[in-house]
Amino acid sequence: MSTRTDTFLNVIPNALKGVRVLTLALNLPGPAAVMRLKAMGAHCTKLEPLAPAGSPAGMPTDPMGQYKPAAYATLHNGVKVVQADLKSAAGQKKLHQILARTDVLVTSFRPSALRKLGVDGASLLKQYPGLVMVAIVGAPGARAEEPGHDLTYMADQGLVSGLALPPSLFADMGGSLLTSEAVLQALLLRQRPGRAAGKGHYLEIALSDAAGYLGLPHRWGLTTAEGSVGGAHAGYQVYRCKDGRVAVAALEPHFAARLCEAAGVKGEATRKLMHAPKTHEAIASFFAQHTRRQLDKLAADKDLPFHTLK
Numbered sequence: 687m688s689t690r691t692d693t694f695l696n697v698i699p700n701a702l703k704g705v706r707v708l709t710l711a712l713n714l715p716g717p718a719a720v721m722r723l724k725a726m727g728a729h730c731t732k733l734e735p736l737a738p739a740g741s742p743a744g745m746p747t748d749p750m751g752q753y754k755p756a757a758y759a760t761l762h763n764g765v766k767v768v769q770a771d772l773k774s775a776a777g778q779k780k781l782h783q784i785l786a787r788t789d790v791l792v793t794s795f796r797p798s799a800l801r802k803l804g805v806d807g808a809s810l811l812k813q814y815p816g817l818v819m820v821a822i823v824g825a826p827g828a829r830a831e832e833p834g835h836d837l838t839y840m841a842d843q844g845l846v847s848g849l850a851l852p853p854s855l856f857a858d859m860g861g862s863l864l865t866s867e868a869v870l871q872a873l874l875l876r877q878r879p880g881r882a883a884g885k886g887h888y889l890e891i892a893l894s895d896a897a898g899y900l901g902l903p904h905r906w907g908l909t910t911a912e913g914s915v916g917g918a919h920a921g922y923q924v925y926r927c928k929d930g931r932v933a934v935a936a937l938e939p940h941f942a943a944r945l946c947e948a949a950g951v952k953g954e955a956t957r958k959l960m961h962a963p964k965t966h967e968a969i970a971s972f973f974a975q976h977t978r979r980q981l982d983k984l985a986a987d988k989d990l991p992f993h994t995l996k
Contacts, residue, residue, distance in 0.1 A: 695725045702728040705873065708784050709733070709765075710772075710805070711794035712748045714836075714855060715822050715893060717761040718862035720792060723869060724764050731784060732762060736771040772803045781805070785814060790869050794822040796831050807888035817886040818872040820865050826892040839894040843901045860896035914957070920965040921945050921955075925973040927994065932973055932981050935991040944988050945969065 705728040709720045712734070724730045735747045745751070747769060751758040768784075770777035785791065791810065793800060800806040800821065807819050823830040824839060839857040840846050872887040903909050909916040914937065917923065921936035936945040942955035946965070949972035953959050973981070978994035985992035 695722060697722060697726045699725065700727040702726040702873075705729070705789045706787060707731070707790040707792065707869075708788040709792040711792050711822060713750055713794065714761075714858040715861040715865065715891075716792050716794040717748070717750065717758075718859060719820075719822075719865035719869070720765060721761050721763075722862065722866040723790070728790070730765045731788075732765050732767045733772075733781060733784065734767060734769050736769045736777070772805070778804070782813075785810070785817070788814070788817065789873070790818045790820070792820050792822070792865065792869075796823065797821075798831060811886050811888060815886050816876065816884050818869060818876065819886070819888045820868045820872075821888070821890050822861060822865055823890055823892050825894040826890070829894075830890070830892070834893075836893070836897075839897045842894050843897040845897060845901045845904065856900050857893045857897035860900045861891055861893040864891045864896050864899075914961075919957075919960050920962075920969050921960055923966075923969075924995075925970050927973045927981055928975065928977045930978050931995040932978070933993045933995060934969075934973075935993075941991060944990055948972065948984060948988065948990070 702723060705723075707720060707723050707728045707730045709716055709730065709732050711717060711720070717732075720730050720732070732748075737745050737747050746755075746758055746762075746767070748758060750761065768780070770780045772778060772781055791805075793805065795803075797806065801809075807821065810817055810819055824834040825832055825842070834842075836855040836857045837846065837851065840852055845856070846852065868889040868891055872889060875887060876883070876885060898905075903915070907913050907916075911917050915922050919937060919942075921934060921942040924931055924933050934945070936942050939955055942960055945951075946953070946955050946959070946969075949969045951959070951965055951968050959965055976984075981992055981994050984990060
């Protein structure tokens with residue numbers, strides 16, 4: 687499994703060359719979105735809160751820099767980071783010096799906090815009519831003032847099962863994609879001829895909406911216990927093998943047929959057969975008798991979608 691972040695960015699490196707981005711966003715969604723914009727060629731500046739007096743030089747004040755410095759370093763690679771107290775006159779002066787030459791502003795504060803700092807959309811678009819502002823919030827509309835994080839937004843969309851934490855921060859990362867997409871949409875509109883030419887835009891991205899979008903397959907019933915990709919189909923499961931586990935995604939009829947042949951399951955690989963408890967039992971028994979090495983070879987020889995796990 688690759689750990690290189692740039693493996694997953696999949697961007698055109700110079701698509702945003704010449705675009706200047708300022709971000710006030712902390713933690714994960716905003717920085718992850720800006721990481722993508724930077725990879726597309728944008729010139730990115732991050733304005734963080736002022737470090738307390740006596741702090742080491744260059745110490746990040748973004749919480750991510752405190753609890754996971756390596757992640758912070760990856761997210762901010764190539765981003766110019768400066769610090770300012772936006773509640774002070776000096777901090778406001780620095781902010782507006784940067785805003786005067788900024789195309790895109792990304793924030794992640796509650797609307798009330800933005801208004802107190804004078805950086806709400808209504809105020810800024812009056813001062814900078816060509817500005818694209820994307821405000822990341824927790825929930826949409828009136829709920830934008832509610833406190834929360836990825837876990838609560840996932841729970842809000844019915845995506846937290848039992849007491850287990852989700853394996854990744856899906857709402858945050860989904861929100862980062864929606865944010866970078868919003869920036870691209872607004873910049874495209876700004877370049878169109880006619881009334882939209884050069885016009886700024888304010889867009890709000892709610893992390894609970896991002897979780898909801900990622901959760902649509904569950905809402906549609908695809909990943910519930912009765913769904914074919916939720917456990918009902920014997921060809922779409924995680925099974926135990928002799929020395930680990932195997933993720934099996936033999937969903938299409940031709941893959942399911944090859945799996946049944948390998949496992950000794952008789953009959954045409956119809957939905958009815960693949961949903962039958964006896965088929966589940968037979969395939970589970972088959973995998974339990976084989977090692978990861980054997981299953982990897984079988985997958986390669988028979989063109990089967992297996993991925994073995996420790």
